[in-house]
Amino acid sequence: MKDALCIENVCLFHDGAKLLDLNLDIQPGEVLTVMGPSGSGKSSLLNLISGFLPPSFSFTGRVVLDGVDITQADPADRKVGLMFQDPLLFPHLSVEDNLMFGLPATGSKEERCAKVRAALDAVNMVELGHRDPLTLSGGQQSRIALLRVLLSEPKALLLDEPFSALDSGLRGKVRDFVFNQAKAKKLPTILVTHDQLDADHSGGKIITL
Amino acid sequence: MHNKAKGWGDPLVLAPVLMIVALTGPLIAGLAGVLLPAFGFFPTLGGKHFTLSFLHEVTHKPGFWYSVQLSIWIGVATTFLSLVIVISFFAAQWGSPTFQRLSRFISPLMSVPHAAAAFGFAFLIAPSGWIVRLFSPWATGFNHPPDWLVINDPAGNALLIGLVLKEIPFIFLVALSASSQINVDERLKVARSLGYGRVWSWFIAVFPTLYKQLRLPIYAVIAFSSSVVDVALILGPNFPAMLPVQLLRWMNDPELEMRFVAAAGAVWQLGATLLALISWRIGEALVGYIGRRLTISGERQKNDHWFRALATLMMAIVIVTFVLSMIILAVWSCAGFWRFPNALPSGFTFSRWLENAGSVWTPVVNAMSIAITSTMICVALTLACLENEFRRDIQFTPAALRILYLPLIVPQIAFLFGISVFLVRYGLDGSFWPVTLAHTIFVLPYVFLSLAAPFRNFDLRYLQVASSLGVSQNKVLFSVRLPMLLKPILLAIALGIAISIAQYLPTLLIGAGRLPTITTEAVALAAGGDRRLIGIYALVQTLLPAIGFIAASLVPRAAFPDRKFFR
Numbered sequence: 167m168k169d170a171l172c173i174e175n176v177c178l179f180h181d182g183a184k185l186l187d188l189n190l191d192i193q194p195g196e197v198l199t200v201m202g203p204s205g206s207g208k209s210s211l212l213n214l215i216s217g218f219l220p221p222s223f224s225f226t227g228r229v230v231l232d233g234v235d236i237t238q239a240d241p242a243d244r245k246v247g248l249m250f251q252d253p254l255l256f257p258h259l260s261v262e263d264n265l266m267f268g269l270p271a272t273g274s275k276e277e278r279c280a281k282v283r284a285a286l287d288a289v290n291m292v293e294l295g296h297r298d299p300l301t302l303s304g305g306q307q308s309r310i311a312l313l314r315v316l317l318s319e320p321k322a323l324l325l326d327e328p329f330s331a332l333d334s335g336l337r338g339k340v341r342d343f344v345f346n347q348a349k350a351k352k353l354p355t356i357l358v359t360h361d362q363l364d365a366d367h368s369g370g371k372i373i374t375l
Numbered sequence: 376m377h378n379k380a381k382g383w384g385d386p387l388v389l390a391p392v393l394m395i396v397a398l399t400g401p402l403i404a405g406l407a408g409v410l411l412p413a414f415g416f417f418p419t420l421g422g423k424h425f426t427l428s429f430l431h432e433v434t435h436k437p438g439f440w441y442s443v444q445l446s447i448w449i450g451v452a453t454t455f456l457s458l459v460i461v462i463s464f465f466a467a468q469w470g471s472p473t474f475q476r477l478s479r480f481i482s483p484l485m486s487v488p489h490a491a492a493a494f495g496f497a498f499l500i501a502p503s504g505w506i507v508r509l510f511s512p513w514a515t516g517f518n519h520p521p522d523w524l525v526i527n528d529p530a531g532n533a534l535l536i537g538l539v540l541k542e543i544p545f546i547f548l549v550a551l552s553a554s555s556q557i558n559v560d561e562r563l564k565v566a567r568s569l570g571y572g573r574v575w576s577w578f579i580a581v582f583p584t585l586y587k588q589l590r591l592p593i594y595a596v597i598a599f600s601s602s603v604v605d606v607a608l609i610l611g612p613n614f615p616a617m618l619p620v621q622l623l624r625w626m627n628d629p630e631l632e633m634r635f636v637a638a639a640g641a642v643w644q645l646g647a648t649l650l651a652l653i654s655w656r657i658g659e660a661l662v663g664y665i666g667r668r669l670t671i672s673g674e675r676q677k678n679d680h681w682f683r684a685l686a687t688l689m690m691a692i693v694i695v696t697f698v699l700s701m702i703i704l705a706v707w708s709c710a711g712f713w714r715f716p717n718a719l720p721s722g723f724t725f726s727r728w729l730e731n732a733g734s735v736w737t738p739v740v741n742a743m744s745i746a747i748t749s750t751m752i753c754v755a756l757t758l759a760c761l762e763n764e765f766r767r768d769i770q771f772t773p774a775a776l777r778i779l780y781l782p783l784i785v786p787q788i789a790f791l792f793g794i795s796v797f798l799v800r801y802g803l804d805g806s807f808w809p810v811t812l813a814h815t816i817f818v819l820p821y822v823f824l825s826l827a828a829p830f831r832n833f834d835l836r837y838l839q840v841a842s843s844l845g846v847s848q849n850k851v852l853f854s855v856r857l858p859m860l861l862k863p864i865l866l867a868i869a870l871g872i873a874i875s876i877a878q879y880l881p882t883l884l885i886g887a888g889r890l891p892t893i894t895t896e897a898v899a900l901a902a903g904g905d906r907r908l909i910g911i912y913a914l915v916q917t918l919l920p921a922i923g924f925i926a927a928s929l930v931p932r933a934a935f936p937d938r939k940f941f942r
Binding site: 216217218220221241242243244245246247248250252254256257258267268270298300301311314315318319320 | 768834836837839840841842843844845846847848854855858859861935937938939940941
């Protein structure tokens with residue numbers, strides 16, 4: 167299926183014990199919310215899709231993204247964007263350099279800079295470009311982290327409790343920002359969360375493991 | 376992460392192989408180079424038949440058995456005293472402001488080279504030293520230095536205390552880093568809430584686990600102290616000297632026949648160190664047995680005020696003595712005329728510094744070139760090893776850790792002599808690369824141990840984010856992981872440089888005296904007794920590693936001036 171993220175008959179095992187058994191299609195712009203207690207395999211599912219599954223896990227089945235089987239692909243070639251609870255901006259690089267890091271290495275330096283500026287400008291954060299990421303507020307850091315992912319031109323987005331470190335006021339704003347961006351870019355998105363509110367706002371299917 | 380090994384993945388496999396070769400190769404070659412001549416086999420010198428006669432002959436050298444005894448005693452006693460002082464202080468003060476205050480002195484003291492510490496200590500406690508001067512004549516009545524044999528005493532007490540001073544910071548730092556891995560505070564809370572006294576809680580709930588992690592470093596201290604040369608030349612007895620000092624004399628003997636005797640002596644040194652280690656091992660079992668009996672007796676041992684006071688006092692005395700030793704080096708290096716009972720010289724002058732600037736320069740340049748080259752090799756090798764381990768998901772086993780400690784537990788003098796025998800045979804002794812590679816053997820364990828924890832504890836999610844942005848593994852390593860590890864990498868470099876600069880034997884034996892460093896030059900001054908000159912050399916020797924550590928703390932801020940992360 168074009169543009170969609172398909173989890174085809176995936177069975178995940180940890181040390182031989184079965185954790186999950188899934189068969190899912192996530193359409194472009196759709197947000198699938200995955201909930202469940204810790205240890206139920208939520209994060210392992212994301213690791214499986216992004217290629218970071220530790221060797222104590224094993225699985226059967228396939229992951230297909232935009233019609234391409236990425237089950238065994240190198241993490242760097244999968245085009246799967248990741249966001250964690252912490253924004254994880256590289257602390258030794260400026261905000262702009264963080265975004266440059268995300269941008270594919272095509273085009274001249276000027277073109278790439280212009281793209282980064284445009285991305286910052288589109289979300290009214292162009293004045294943050296030269297800042298040290300650690301001096302930004304939590305909400306700003308999360309938004310920059312999302313921009314960094316989007317600039318890498320992913321074909322799917324995996325969100326691992328990306329809002330849980332934010333306080334409740336900011337949380338709604340950042341959440342809307344992320345969902346709107348994901349929908350605007352038509353990315354199939356998986357959100358792992360503990361928070362029912364996150365799930366309600368995602369506006370998509372919810373599965374509980 | 377089965378599919379992670381790509382790109383550089385394959386050449387990286389060589390890193391652990393190179394590491395193991397670097398750690399064990401010279402050791403095996405060196406031991407062979409000692410064992411063969413010790414048993415009489417050394418064709419170039421006419422030894423064509425295996426014989427036990429040299430092993431036997433060496434025991435008839437005057438004072439031989441006393442030398443052996445002294446080595447074993449110094450090895451065990453230094454380690455015991457140092458360990459007791461450190462752990463008593465930990466038990467007495469863990470978590471208190473006093474602990475914080477005193478431990479701030481420890482890291483800088485750890486970086487002081489052995490020889491410099493020994494000189495400072497000698498200047499302090501000699502009959503004409505600072506302490507006697509401070510108390511004369513008003514308290515002692517001395518107008519001339521008393522005729523006491525304090526330094527170089529035949530029983531080796533000055534040597535013992537000098538070594539204890541120098542080993543305490545090492546054991547302290549090792550214990551501190553081990554403590555951070557075993558949730559000491561929770562353990563103490565459990566024992567305290569069961570009604571046990573503060574000190575006793577630490578001994579029963581923390582120490583047994585802590586000691587498991589201290590064991591290899593402790594063995595290294597035993598091996599080092601039982602075979603130390605530079606400190607023994609400065610503080611130790613002369614006739615008969617400790618075995619390693621005797622060995623060095625025989626090794627440098629122009630009589631070629633003495634090579635066989637020296638090699639045979641080195642085998643006895645291996646035996647002496649082994650015996651020291653075995654007696655320690657027996658002691659461990661004994662203490663363990665008594666400890667278990669006391670632990671299950673249920674005694675709460677709450678009356679520990681006297682113990683806490685005594686333990687703190689001991690540690691304070693150690694630190695004050697060490698700091699005074701450093702100060703007196705500086706005072707002597709620029710002292711003008713200084714008559715005996717006066718507490719301070721009548722004036723200060725830099726004339727000796729200026730006179731000697733030229734002759735200090737070459738040994739400093741030699742020391743720094745060797746130190747920087749060998750440390751860079753070690754850091755590159757360590758990072759390659761750790762990255763390989765990460766990419767292939769290899770778990771480092773305890774056996775591998777033992778290999779890392781091997782060059783620290785086999786006495787230097789025993790296998791370095793063997794290596795030098797081979798190098799002389801092929802005319803390779805006395806040049807830069809053999810000396811530098813000999814230094815890497817001893818720098819490598821420290822660099823690896825100091826880098827391993829920060830490298831392994833790195834937040835892997837940064838790397839996952841970077842990879843998922845479509846960046847190759849090598850770029851992730853070079854533009855995310857290594858820059859973010861800048862601080863620990865620079866610290867490891869500073870530590871490596873400090874270790875290399877302090878090396879005496881590898882420089883002397885492999886360099887064949889043709890590559891003088893600040894350390895070999897300083898130790899060579901020991902016999903002369905020109906305190907001003909010794910002060911200058913010892914101070915320069917101390918300052919070189921100190922500069923490294925200061926640079927390591929300043930460079931990240933200078934390189935990334937507006938990054939909070941590096942502040």
